[in-house]
Amino acid sequence: MTEAPHHQSSGGAACQMPYPDRFNAAAEFVANTPDTAFSDEVRLLFYALHSQASRGPCKEGKPWGWNVIESAKWQSWSQLGNMPQMEAMRLYVRTLDEEQPEWWTRMPEQPQPGLPRPASRAALDEAGVSISSVFQEGTWVVIQQDDAKKPTPRYEQGAALLGSQLFVLGGHYGACRAAYR
Numbered sequence: 001m002t003e004a005p006h007h008q009s010s011g012g013a014a015c016q017m018p019y020p021d022r023f024n025a026a027a028e029f030v031a032n033t034p035d036t037a038f039s040d041e042v043r044l045l046f047y048a049l050h051s052q053a054s055r056g057p058c059k060e061g062k063p064w065g066w067n068v069i070e071s072a073k074w075q076s077w078s079q080l081g082n083m084p085q086m087e088a089m090r091l092y093v094r095t096l097d098e099e100q101p102e103w104w105t106r107m108p109e110q111p112q113p114g115l116p117r118p119a120s121r122a123a124l125d126e127a128g129v130s131i132s133s134v135f136q137e138g139t140w141v142v143i144q145q146d147d148a149k150k151p152t153p154r155y156e157q158g159a160a161l162l163g164s165q166l167f168v169l170g171g172h173y174g175a176c177r178a179a180y181r
Helices: 021-031 040-055 068-078 085-099
Strands: 158-162 165-169
Touching (some): 021 085, 040 068, 085 158, 085 165
């Protein structure tokens, strides 16, 4: 019997991969995990969030009612409505974090936090500049703001750097939760 390489626990630290790499790693982990590791409800949620994250809102026709599995998949995906794809990625990873804490420590060839990673094609903007050459993990960067109005403080948000633009998605402020319908 062969065992997967054992990675040392990170002591409760969160996965340090940026999005969408974290989502892609989580999707690979779920795809390579036996179906019995997750309940049917969680597997259905993974399906819906993965579909939303990779293909956007459900535009497929409703399957016939006697096909119970396909109907359940369609129903769960279509109920996500117009949820942004980046938010679906974040919720997918968050669900996996709740179901399998420290799942990333069981991934093969895991990049070590703090070590430079080779820039992927997706991590390059139009000018060919790597994200890691602009932002360094574990450091604070002051973002210059043009107007005098400060943004509302948020928590549990997701962020994506596309080219030279930073997008902050979802999250909470005060007692409000972002809605997607």
